[in-house]
Amino acid sequence: MRKKVFQILVDNTPGVLSRISGLFSRRGYNIESISAGVTADPRFTRITIVASGDDDILEQIEKQVRKLVDVRDIRELKPEESVYRELAMIKVRADDNMRQNVIAVTNIFRGSIIDVAPDSLMIEITGNQGKVDAFLRLLHGYEILELARTGIAGLGRGTEHIVYID
Amino acid sequence: MTGADAIVKCLEQEHVEVVFGYPGVAITPFYNSILSTDIRTILVRQEQNAAHAASGYARITGRTGVVAVTSGPGAENLITGIATAFADSIPMVCITGQVDSKLMGSDVFQEADISGAVESFVKYSYIVRDAKDIPRIFKEAFHIAATGRKGPVLIDIPIDIQEDNLNKFVYPEDAKMRTYKPTVQGHIVQIKKVIRELSKAKRPILCVGGGVHLSGAKDEVIAFVEKNRIPVVCTMMGLSVMPTHHPLFYGMVGNNGQAYGNRAMNQADMIVMVGARVADRSISQPDLITENKVLVHIDVDPAEIGKNTQPAIPLVGDIGSIFKNFNELEYESDYSEWVDVLNKYRTEGENRKSAALKMAVTNQSRMQGADPVAFIRTLSLAMEEDAVYVADVGQNQLWSCANCVIRKGRFMTSGGMGTMGYAIPAAMGAKIADPSRQVVAVCGDGGFQMVMMELGTMRQYDIQAKVVVIRNKVLGLVRQYQHYHYHDHFSVIDLGDYPRIDRLTEAYDMHYYKVEDNQNIRKVVDAFLDDPVSSILEVFIDPNETA
Ligand SMILES: Cc1ncc(C[n+]2csc(CCOP(=O)(O)OP(=O)(O)O)c2C)c(N)n1
Numbered sequence: 001m002r003k004k005v006f007q008i009l010v011d012n013t014p015g016v017l018s019r020i021s022g023l024f025s026r027r028g029y030n031i032e033s034i035s036a037g038v039t040a041d042p043r044f045t046r047i048t049i050v051a052s053g054d055d056d057i058l059e060q061i062e063k064q065v066r067k068l069v070d071v072r073d074i075r076e077l078k079p080e081e082s083v084y085r086e087l088a089m090i091k092v093r094a095d096d097n098m099r100q101n102v103i104a105v106t107n108i109f110r111g112s113i114i115d116v117a118p119d120s121l122m123i124e125i126t127g128n129q130g131k132v133d134a135f136l137r138l139l140h141g142y143e144i145l146e147l148a149r150t151g152i153a154g155l156g157r158g159t160e161h162i163v164y165i166d
Numbered sequence: 167m168t169g170a171d172a173i174v175k176c177l178e179q180e181h182v183e184v185v186f187g188y189p190g191v192a193i194t195p196f197y198n199s200i201l202s203t204d205i206r207t208i209l210v211r212q213e214q215n216a217a218h219a220a221s222g223y224a225r226i227t228g229r230t231g232v233v234a235v236t237s238g239p240g241a242e243n244l245i246t247g248i249a250t251a252f253a254d255s256i257p258m259v260c261i262t263g264q265v266d267s268k269l270m271g272s273d274v275f276q277e278a279d280i281s282g283a284v285e286s287f288v289k290y291s292y293i294v295r296d297a298k299d300i301p302r303i304f305k306e307a308f309h310i311a312a313t314g315r316k317g318p319v320l321i322d323i324p325i326d327i328q329e330d331n332l333n334k335f336v337y338p339e340d341a342k343m344r345t346y347k348p349t350v351q352g353h354i355v356q357i358k359k360v361i362r363e364l365s366k367a368k369r370p371i372l373c374v375g376g377g378v379h380l381s382g383a384k385d386e387v388i389a390f391v392e393k394n395r396i397p398v399v400c401t402m403m404g405l406s407v408m409p410t411h412h413p414l415f416y417g418m419v420g421n422n423g424q425a426y427g428n429r430a431m432n433q434a435d436m437i438v439m440v441g442a443r444v445a446d447r448s449i450s451q452p453d454l455i456t457e458n459k460v461l462v463h464i465d466v467d468p469a470e471i472g473k474n475t476q477p478a479i480p481l482v483g484d485i486g487s488i489f490k491n492f493n494e495l496e497y498e499s500d501y502s503e504w505v506d507v508l509n510k511y512r513t514e515g516e517n518r519k520s521a522a523l524k525m526a527v528t529n530q531s532r533m534q535g536a537d538p539v540a541f542i543r544t545l546s547l548a549m550e551e552d553a554v555y556v557a558d559v560g561q562n563q564l565w566s567c568a569n570c571v572i573r574k575g576r577f578m579t580s581g582g583m584g585t586m587g588y589a590i591p592a593a594m595g596a597k598i599a600d601p602s603r604q605v606v607a608v609c610g611d612g613g614f615q616m617v618m619m620e621l622g623t624m625r626q627y628d629i630q631a632k633v634v635v636i637r638n639k640v641l642g643l644v645r646q647y648q649h650y651h652y653h654d655h656f657s658v659i660d661l662g663d664y665p666r667i668d669r670l671t672e673a674y675d676m677h678y679y680k681v682e683d684n685q686n687i688r689k690v691v692d693a694f695l696d697d698p699v700s701s702i703l704e705v706f707i708d709p710n711e712t713a
Contacts, residue, residue, distance in 0.1 A: 011344060014293065023286075056472070056476075059472060060473060063473075064469050067467070067469045069343075070345055072344060
C-alpha cells in the first residue's frame, strides 16, 4: 500500500463532486482525504485527494478519474515537488489550570487559539499532515472534545506543471 | 419554439431516424413536438426494450440509438437497458422526462432521481435546468455517446423546461468541451513498436473484440491480418469480425470458446488484443497471458489498458485509424509454421466436434428432442449470407457463440451484462436499421418470456425479425450450473409447460414452426426463414443438454 496525493481539476458542473466520489466508492478505491474548492477561474474546481492502494490501483485511479467527462486534468502531487497543507480545528477541555499548558504547546506549533470558553479552548493549526498528526499526539494527555480536519490541499511548486485554461 | 420543439430539432440536426420509447405525462411535450417531424417513433411494450432496440439499431448502423421515456417508473424501467448498453459500449442517447423542475427533490408523484441512479453506468448524464441549454447539451450528448469509448448518455428534462419558450435556436457546429477529448490517433512510436515486435515474433496472434465493430474497423483489421498472414481469435463481442471459416480464424476464446482458440492463445509468443478487454469471461487468468509473451493492448479507452494485466505495449486510439497506420507499414514476416500448427489443432478440434455431432443427431446420446448444436449450425447455414444473428443469454447463447456459422453477417449478443431478454428487442432494432437484411433472434424459453410482450410491437409495426425459441422448459444455464456445482440439487429453474407458443403465435397472427427432433431440421428452418409472415420457430431440446 502506498499513498498518493492527486490534484484534480474539474469543470464546475452540477454533481461533479459526487461523480468523483462515486467513482472511488463503487470501484473500492480508498480515499484518505478529499478537499475541494473553486479555483481563481470560477468555471473550475480543484480537488485534492489522498488515496491509498498498490501501484496498479493507484494507476487505475488516475486513468478512471481522467476518463470522467468533467475532468480536465489529474496529476500526482509528488512530495518532493509540492507543498501540502491541512487545517485542523481542535477543541480541547481546558480549565484555568490547564489553559497555559495548552497555549504553550500551541505556540510551539505556531497554531493559534481561536476561541476561549471557561472550560475549553479552540485551536487552529495549519501544516502538512505530519505536523498536524504530531500536534495531535502532543495533545494526548488532554481531552479532545471535538476535532475537524479539512483534508489536505496541495499545489505543485514553481510554474512548470500549471495547467493553463483556455 | 418550446423546449420540446428544440429537442426534436436537435434530433433532426443529428439525423436521427427513429426514437424508441414509451410516453407518460412528463415526456408528452416531447412526443407532441415529434409529430411535426419525419422522425419515426416506435412504441415498445416495456422501456427496457426501447434501450435494447436502440442498441440493436446502433450496432447495425454504427450510429447513436435514441430512446425517450417518461419520468419515475418509465425511467426506472429503462435502467437495465442502459446498463446493458454501457457494458457493451453502445452509443445511445436516452431522454427521460422529469417532474417540474421547481418540484424536483421533493418526492412528488413519479419523481425519481434517474441521473443519480444510473450514474455508474452511463458515460455522462445531464439534468436540463434551462431550455436555452438544450442545443448545447444535445450536441455534447451525441458527441460523447459516439466518440472515444462509446456508451449511453442520459438527458433528464423536467416537463416545465420542455414547455418553456426558447427565443432562438442555434445548433452548435461542434461540441466545445473543455474537458472531454478522447484520443483518436494512435501514437506513431507505439505503432511502429508493435510492427517491430510483430516482425520479431514467431507465433503472434490477434484477439479481436467488440471494439472492432464499434470502430467500424472490420475491413482494416482483416486486410492487415490477410496481408501479413497473422492468425486471429476473438472474444464473444468480437464474433463476426472474422467470417467463421476464414482460413486465419481460430474461433472464440474463453471458458465457452473453442479449445483450439485457447490453445492458440496459450502457445503464442505475442498476443495483440484489439478492442477487447482482458476480461474475466475471455481470459480466466490474465496473468498467464503475459507469461513468455509480448502483450500488445490496443484500445480506445486508456483505462481498459492495464486494468487486468500490464501489457508490454499499450496503444491507445481508434482501432480503424490505428490499423490504417498498420496497413501503411511494410514488414517481413513468415508465420507459416505457426499457422500450420494452428491449422492442425483446428482440424483436430473440428473433426472431434463433427464426430460428436454425428453421434448426437443419430440419437446415440440418449437426449430427447433436437440437438441444439446441430440446430444452430443448420440454422446459421440456412440464413442469408449477410444476415444478423442475435443471441440471447443462457445455454442458447453459448451454443450460438460456439456453433453459429457467420459468413458476411453480423453476430450480436449482450456480452458485458448478459441481460436475458436482449435478443428480441435488439433484433427489432437491427431490422429497423436495415430492413433489407435478414435478422434472426435466438433465445431460450426463459429469455423469451421476459420480452414476449414485444411480439405486439413487431406485429404492429410489421418488423419482420425472425424469432427462434430453444425450448428446454428450464432456465438451462442455471440448471447446468446446479448440475455441476450442486449435484443436481435443482432449485427454481423449472419453467413448466407454458406458454403454448403455437397458441401465442395465433394471438399475434404469426406463423408457428417447430423442430422436435433431428429429422428435417433444415426443411423446417428453410420454411421458417422463407415465410413472409412473422413467425416463431420453437425448438424442443432436452433439459439435460449441457453447453
Ligand atoms: C435478467 C436476467 N436475469 C437472470 C439472469 C441469470 N441467468 C443467466 S442464464 C439464465 C437462464 C436462461 O434461461 P433460458 O432463457 O431459458 O435459456 P437457456 O439457458 O435455457 O438456454 C439465467 C436465469 C440473467 N442473465 N439475466
